[in-house]
Amino acid sequence: MPGQSTPVPLSVPDVEELVALVASYNPKSNGDRLRAAYAYGMSMHEGQFRQSGEPYFCHPVAVARILAEQRLDDDTIITALLHDTIEDTKASYSEISSRFGEEVAMLVDGVTKLTNLQLSSLETKQAENFRKLFMAMTKDVRVILVKMSDRLHNMRTIDSMRKEKQQQKARETMDIYAPLAGRMGMQWMREELEDLSFRVLNPEARKSIMVRFIKLQRETGDVIERIMKDMRKVLRKAKIQADVYGRAKKPYSIWRKMEEKQQGFSRLSDIYGFRIIARNEMDCYRALGAIHQRWRAVPGRFKDYISQPKTNGYRSIHTTVSGRDGKRVEVQIRTSEMHDVAERGVAAHWSYRDGMRYENKFAVAPTEWIAALQDTFASEENHEEFLDAVKLEMYSDQVFCFTPKGEVIKLPKGATPIDFGYAIHTRIGSRCVSARVDGVRVPLWTRLKNGQSVEIITAEGQEPQATWVDIVKTGRARAAIRRSLREAESERFAKLGRELARAAFEHVGRKATDKVLDTAAKTLGLDSRLEVLAQLGRAEITAQEVINAVYPELQKVQGDLVPYRRALIGLEPGQSFERAKCCEPLPGERIVGITQRGKGVIVHAINCDELAAYEDQPQRWVDLHWHSGTHEAVYSVTLELTIGNDAGVLGRICTLIGEKKANISDLEFVDRKPDFYRLLVRVELRDVEQLHSLMVMLEAESDVAAISRHRATLLPGGADLGGPSRNVRAKAGVQTP
Structure with a gap:
């Protein structure tokens, strides 16, 4: 049974072991490059230790070994060796890029960003992290492969963590990483992650299953070996060349079946699994026939994933038969290429054989299934709904149904005709009024089964109903309905x-x-x-x-008005000031003063372009701010308006300005056209809030095509080019308080 702990190494494993492992499946691997990455990673992590007391660099080496066992390329192995350097050491992106290439640097940076995601936080945050995680996968799935291997090694060595940290990591692994591994087709990793988490989250239940399993072995002997022997005999008789493997299911897998079926261990029959690895696809079906001739097939427990593969490329025939003493055993039949994909999932995309990338015809391009997964959730706007959809898709099993034209539609177990309709097209799902399954009219809440033919009946004007949310099974349907x-x-x-x-x-x-x-x-x-x-x-x-x-109501002025001469705080006693003509700052805007010989202090808005001319004269800068309270309406600002050339328009504009208690001190037309006027209006205001209110009101008027705040352009040295009549002011956006 799994779960046996291994002794903690006191020193970092030798690099030659890793180089030899990679060379065993990729003879053209660059050993010197691997050694350089190993040396660099060790030097960066020098003096760092894990909570177990071992040198920290043992961890990156272990992660690299896990990936090498999956026969991944040199860049991925190097990324594993360096995956914590940017996060935990003085190493930088640019240095890694210069030493090991841009691709490795991007992968290391991607793993670092994933590490910084707090995936065990609140639900809404967790959902957003799922989105980011899928985005990272779309760029390069190897980032996730490194992160998954990192998590696997951390779970294998979780005993050195504090108890509360163990619980957090185990729950996060069970909720996110284990189902993600399954979705990626890495079933072996999913099972190990689940079982390691199970050992932390429910140690008593796991121990109970282990004890019962050992007791069962004592009572029945080596059942696995006997069944394997029988299967080999049956296959030889049928003249089928195939390898047969058997194993007991993981404790967590057994526990889950007990929970799902509400059965005790003694009544649980299919706790053994067997795999038949045939030479070709035809032999897979011949092996299936031989097994069914020898043992009775269990109804409803047959799935053909060879003719209808899963989205992650998984292909295999699944059947359950009654074996010795009526015990049920699960049998999976596949070819060696299918087995490679079944074991390593999307990692099979990077397979090597004789030093060359080997194209496994069954391996799905990682970007394809990640893109499909993202599309499923792209329309979910609500974070919690997105997370529900993700988890639903992660854990889903599949059924295969047919359209009236014979096209196959893949759905999760428990899906309904509504799910079927949305799987074809959102419009069909939304207009669904009823359905026929195998020619018989059925309610929309009917659960579909493998091999059924489904016809969706639609009607114009039909809209999704609120009750459908609780009926459907797929994330895509729920997203569209909501x-x-x-x-x-x-x-x-x-x-x-x-x-x-x-x-x-x-x-x-x-x-x-x-x-x-x-x-x-x-x-x-x-x-x-x-x-x-x-x-x-x-x-x-x-x-x-x-x-x-x-049209905000005018605020009543409370108390005395702040006079112009006392408008600023920060001036020296007796020091005079002027508002800069370039930016015309208003009370409420951030300001700064520039001392000017003979003029006292010139007050500029803090974002005024003219301040750049004084950057090398810090002694002339004065820290200023406006006095609190209601100021007098004596601060001039120039507005540029484009208005319709119709009778009465200008009068209405002037009336509106007057209603805002803003006095017009100057007005000049700068462009006249048959259908519009462009004019500059100089108004006197209290503060920037009044300016903002005035501009919002004017912008809402149907006769006002455009409005902006005008600013003057100064000559070198700060000389004003002139007033509005010279038409030289430049546009600028509204200054908000």
Whole structure:
């Protein structure tokens, strides 16, 4: 049985052992490059130790060995040796790139970023981390292979960690890394990760299974060897050349079956598994026939993944038969190439044979299945829903059903006709009203079985129902249903919101036009006017808030006004100041002063381009800020407006400015066209908040095509080029408080 601990090495394993292991499957491997990476990694981790007391570099070497046992390329092995250097040592990306190449540096950096993901945090954070994890896999799956091997070695040596840390790592491994390994086709790694986690999370249950299994062996003898002998005899009689292997299932696998079937250990029959590795695909089916002739097949326990492979490339025939004494045994039949993919999953893509990359025809290109997995979850906007979908897909088994045209649709076990419809196309799933399975009309909640023919009946106008969320099994269907429900709900509330907005704006003598609502959305930080209306309909915001976003009520001035001469804090006694003509700073904006001979202090906005001219004169800079309180409306600012050339437009614009208590001190047309005017308007304001409110209100007007704050351009040395009449000011964005 698995789970036996190995002694902790007191020194780092010799590099030649690793070089020899890699050379055994890749004779053209660059041993000197591996030795250089080994030496560099050891020097970087020198003086670092694991909690077990062994040198830290033992860990990267062990990770590299795990990957070498999967026959991976030199770059991946080197990445394993260096995978913690950027994170835990003084090594840098650029140094690794210069020494071992850009590809290795990118892989090491990718592993480092994955290591920094806190995958055992809160659910919403965990879901976002899943997204990042899938993005990392899309770039290069070898990043995940290194990380998975890193986790496997950490789980093998978890006993040296604190108990609470062991629990955290084991739960994270059980929830994320083990199912991910299964999804990647690395079944051996999934089983070991699950069992190592099981030993931490439920040691009593694991010990109980181990004790019962040992007792069963004593009572029945070596059942595995006897069944293997019988199978070899049957295959020889049928003149089929094949290798037969048998094993007992892992403790966690046995425990899971006990939990699923609600059976005790004594009643659990299929605790043994056997594999028949045939020479070719035809012999696989011949072997199946021979096994079924000799032993009785268990109904409902047959799956043909050779004719219908899994998305990760897995191919095998699965059957369960009643063996000696009525005991059930599971038999998997496959070729050696299929077995390579079954054991190593996507890692088989990097297989080497005689020093050359070997193209296993059954190995799926890693980017293909990762992209397919990402597409499944791409439409999930809600983080918790995304995480549910991920875990659902991770743990799913598959059934294969047929369309009326004979096309095969792969679905997880327990899927319904609704899942089937969405698997074909989102539109078909959304318009599904009923289904026929094998020609018989069935309810939409019917669970589909292998080999059934399914016909989806649709109707125009049909929309997904809220109850479907609890019926469907696939993440894709749930995502599409939830998205449709959200859209339908938003449309419903948006209609209500539009009526509320219309009534509220009419009450204040305005109209809730699309442009007004667009402005409100921008001010409120919402995505669109439809979102404004939907939130208004859901009572998440009030109509008054929407009105205030475009036409805020004037604040009453409280207390005395701050006079212009006392507007600034930071001046020396008796020191005078002027606002810079280039940026015309307003109270509420961040400012800085520049001393000017004969003019006192010139006050600039902190982001004024003209300040660059004084970077080498720090002695002239003065730290200033505006006095708190309500300032006098004496601060001039120039606005550039483009307005429609219609009767009464300019008058309405001036009236609106007056309503904002802003005085117009100058106005000049700089461009006249038959259909529009462009003009510069100089207004006197209190502060930047009043400017922002004025510009938002003007922007919402249908007759205003464009509005921006104007700034003057100065000649070298700070001389103003002139006032608005010279038309030399440059556009700039609105300064927000």
